[in-house]
Amino acid sequence: MKRFTSIIFSLVFASAFSQKSAKIFTSDIDNFWVAYDSIQKTDNHTQKLDLIKRLYTDKATKGLKAFMKSRNYNDSAYVKVIDKYPKFWNSVRPNTLTIKTKTNELEASVVKLKEIYPELKDAEMYFTIGGLNSGGTVSDNMVLVGAELATGLSSTDVSEFKDEWLKGVFAMQSLDNIVSLNIHEYIHTQQTGNRRRVLNQSIKEGSCDLIAELVMNKPLERKYVSYGLAHADKVKDRFKKDMFTGNLANWLYNGRDKGESADLGYYVGYEISKLYYQNAKNKKQAIKDIIELNYDNDKAVEDFLTQSKFFKEKTKDLMKEYQKNSPAVVKIDPVNGSVRVNPDTKEIRITFSKEMVPEYYSFNLSEKGKEYMPITKVIGMENNDKTLVLGVNLKPDKEYEFFLTNKSFRSKEGYSLKDEKLLIKFKTGNR
Template identity: 25%
Template sequence: MLAFSARAEPVVSTSDVERFYAIYEAADGKPTADQLQRDYLDQGTDGLKHFASIRKITGERIAKAINERPEIYVQARECVAALPAAKARVGSALNRFSELYPEAQFPPVTISVGRGRPVAVAGPNDGINIGLEALCATTFINPNVEDRLVRVMVHEFIHVQQNPELTDKENPTVLDLSLVEGSAEFVTELLTGDVAYAYMADLVKGQELEIETRFQADMASTDLSKWLYNSTPSNPQDLGYWVGYRIAKAYYSNAKDKRQALEEIITTSDARAILAGSGWEPGSGIE
């Protein structure tokens, strides 16, 4: 289990990225599956080994991804330059977070190179993992690389704080996980000035009432496929993030005690209680 820090000074490890590109360059951009397994994954940090274990990342799968999508591994090298400034901005955001929510914990962040997905994962016991090549390839999230790095990391830090009774629910509903993701988006906006998944504003413009009406009809369903984890670079979706964000923001806006409201949003195990307290309904709050 990784050690957590109670200070808003994120430990961001990039040594796996450095080792990957040493291997990559020595092989002229075509490392073998064996090289990637033996010299990269097997020699990786604890964070990378955990990431590889839970997301089935192997030398063979990375080699296949490099062969099929070589451009994302070239592009990821350019993102490395944005990491120092991004780390400083994340630190500032988390200092603000620790003031608003003193119970916050700040796990280490491991940035590594994988098989093209996922962008990021976070767990209450195992810290945060960022797949650099995946995050750098998802320009649709936010075209500004530094902003994308900062806000995705902050979004993942919020996930770490959330109640496992909601985040790890056995049969979550559309509402449950939309609130999990939307709350992380709302708190990210509160701390950094904007949400992580910035494309949402343009995607929903002029369709707010129609989207939220459909969401209301589906929110008790355990079929997540229409609302969550269904984005691709050519077809950005994940509209549950946006509706969940609207619910969390409404709950916070309506609360007299903002600090208490923030704690309730982060620690809730009952999405319906937050929904009820938010006053949200389809089309509410459209500006």
Template identity: 40%
Template structure:
């Protein structure tokens, strides 16, 4: 057989294999709930019963994936209506950004294919973009990614956030509207054995969350962690580690520390993400086989053993 012809046949075969591999990443990106939200939003103007209108046109029309979101977070029509009336400029300015998500498929595909390349056991989850009552940016449930698009897309330079109060305003002030980073983070959670569990020990929670940020950084080939957290962490790394180590060794609970979800702290909230990130990074950098390291990081289920193998503590 002619050598050139043989080479062409081989290349076609390899390309076909690649196409089969990609076709195995069968997953859905659900955005119908975004459209349903704005239909309900527009209908409020002439409505005699705002809560019932929102119930009928948004919640009752929920996709099966959004139904799971509703079940997990207990969103109600009354919550939506109260927020819409209380922050009209926010909703006006966030609207175009939420609608743009429907054009992000290629960007999201690139993350999924990269994950499949790095992690052979990858199972592609469906992803549902809906609108929450400004309560939940992103979560996962049994291989499903659920995104509160009105939170995920906020960029304070494009969105009016002056009507927002409390810890959510602090969240928004540091937001960039980077959908890809959030999807990459949540994508890792869908692969982790503890990814859906929000009641882990302090050390386990830190490694689980920080690992998701670390692998997301590999997927995106750029820093995925909140910039304020990362900057503060880099400047105060040893001090933070010694404080965190003490809290772990004395078995302090979440309520007794401010490593997670404490937006009233004087320093950046969620520094537990940074600690977990650095532990995962240390494990990865000290491993000869990077692909196996990624597998180990994702499947971490013995946090103390993982910390020891990472040698992170020894770096100080």
């Protein structure tokens, strides 16, 4: 009877372990290397496309399918990077295969996460090979990791890369990075809201780093954190001018453009979240607050910032300062006050309240589409860089409209346009 009970216990344990492990999927990595090896045996491009399709993408887990969709990966993209970077792929291959040895560690980190945040909802973890464009992202309740970037080390051969961002990605990474990256992305599956404002998005990203650090119980090594700490005052001052705008490109997901000063929104969001946690008397409640913050609710995010005491000033005072210093459109000639604009008009002048940065602008179509866009060219700035002159082509008795956004226009003092989205709309008269 004892032996029978022992067998039953073993079966139950094995079943429980199997169910637990089923949330981590690594088959895409194995399939990729099978495809990779087969591709090395032919110089025929059509055959390479067939091999990557049959041996990798056709066998994709639902996680890889979601990853490919979110990052626009396709068979051609995979064959291109395989052919272009043979030294890199051979160098990183052993690292990607170590992920299977880390399943226990990955599971243990999720158990620890559940200890500090009991409300944790289950998520599935997919470890794939991507197209050298993303280390990780999420889709619904799926954590999606590109192992070729997530497991690169300082010793990884990057000699074939011309892209400086790719060269620098691995400089501070270790194989432990895969665990902290997984927790970072796991937290994203728990979060609410997707407001594309610098303050909201920075806290959303940086808070994931803080939670990962609490789970790992050691400081995370991130280039943006070390750079941010070394330039803290300067970064804070810049952030004040941008945090209420939608100018994400200045702060996030900009590794290819900003070099060493890339992704500083992660650093700021991490510091804000850390201070909120440190200032809280109830640490467990603070973790719950951080993870459950609604990023679509600007007031909730601004209250969170105030409670963190990251800035000496209250958030409402920072908002007043931002609004006072932000440039506004004060005149649009000949649109202003005109019931019908002369269809022979060849130029429109947009005048701002402050001197603007020349050549820092773009224009967005309205919902009505390109047929309603009158601009044919940007002529340039005049009036001490306060007036932007646009070339237009107008037809009689026709409506026109387009948008200016605050992420597309900036004053020389460093402030973005006051209006988040300013619609310019007019109608022409008859000849």
